[in-house]
Amino acid sequence: MKLLARTTVIFLIYASVVAAAGTFVYYNFIRKIYYQYVDRTLSRRKLRVDNDLRLYLHSPADLAFWHRLDHNVEFVPLAAPGPPAAFSVRMMYNKLVNKTVPYRQLAAPVVFQGRPYRLELRTTMLDSQELLARIGQAGALLFGALLVGLLVLQHLLARRLWAPFYKTLGALQRYKLDQPEPVHLAPTRIPEFKELNAALNRLLNRNQRIYRRQREFTENAAHELQTPLAILRTKLDMLVQAPGLTEEQASHIEPLLDVTQRLTHLSRSLLLLAHLDQQLFFPTETVDLAAVIRTQLGQLREQLAGGSLTLATDLVDSLPVAANRSLLDILISNLLSNAIRHNVPGGTVRVTLTPQLLIVENTGRPRALPADQLFVRFRPGPERPPGSVGLGLAIARQICETSGFLLSYHYEEPGRHQMRVRM
DSSP, X not given: OOHHHHHHHHHHHHHHHHHHHHHHHHHHHHHHHHHHHHHHHHHHHHHHHHHHHHHTOOSXXXXXXHHHHOTTEEEEEOSSOOOOOEEEEEEEXXXXXXXXXXXXXXXXXXXXXXXXXXXXXXXXXXXXXXXXXXXXXXXXXXXXXXXXXXXXXXXXXXXXXXXXXXXXXXXXXXXXXXXXXXXXXXXXXXXXXXXXXXXXXXXXXXXXXXXXXXXXXXXXXXXXXXXXXXXXXXXXXXXXXXXXXXXXXXXXXXXXHXXXXXXXXXXXXXXXXXXXXXXXXXOOEEEEHHHHHHHHHHHTHHHHHHTTXXXXXXXXXXXXXXXXXXXXHHHHHHHHHHHHHTOOXXXXXXXXXXXXXXXXXXXXXXXOOOTTTTTSTTOXXXXXXXXXXXXXXXXXXXXXXXXXOEEEEEEETTTEEEEEEEO
């Protein structure tokens, strides 16, 4: 739910609570005023009745005749003087509306020709339930008008007042860190959006400057490292082929060649990770993942044979995916190399490919590996074999995130370790 809609809902909930409570408050207020008005009217009628008793009525027959003329005036004879005047509500049958309706009644003691009577003056009243229903209808109409007005205002506010915010959001969604031109945010006269755009401009410009410097440093460092490493390897190869090389000299040169090879691989891996971290644009194309896996397995047959490993595959004939071909080659190569490197002598490497899932499984230690550390760069620990730079799975995880895949580790008994890539 959007912020403006959420705010409107809160306002509507508050308004509905106030309207519901206000209906009963307003009903009690109107009822009190109405009763006061009716009681005042009955009191004035009593004064007129008292005056008529003195001036115009002469016998009890006149009292009965008055009641026949006006059923709302009644004289009830008493044996003794009655209680003081009091107001009450009395339900009586009304012939005009043909139903029982509430009456407001004033009962007061009077004396006529020396005899005590109870004077009952009545007047019809609005039904309380009907009054409450009418007030509720009026409140519902008012609340409906308020609801319609708020929805219209929300629509207008979303289109006009919040337009700069949505333009800024759209510009940020289209923003890429490696784009050469700066981000241009829409101008606005609203102070809060002005401050937001100014802060975003400062942040984005600073990030672009830092990104350019990091990119230049990474490219320069990679270039400067590759050249001396290539020269060093060439010189070492020449020394190995030089005539008169003794066995002792060769024993010193061989570790240097291994270290040089490892440094070359490390510099390339770090450069690739830097590019992946910087979210550079890698063009995508339709690549047959099954064909890539078969090609990589063919290139690794010597390593499989060297470890006396058994290869088992269950691949679909073809699986086109949208990805960068070079990154996909590196991903499959790292997963397969990891399964070979961490295997046991005479173990098994099993590769399964379905339209939704790629599973690379290898036999290994009879316990699960720490899943939270497998994808850490330069991960230390006994699981890391000699000669490994510790970046293979980190690069695989980064490639999966860049390509929109999900890489995870699973362990199944007995001693089967799986790397799963969900498409």
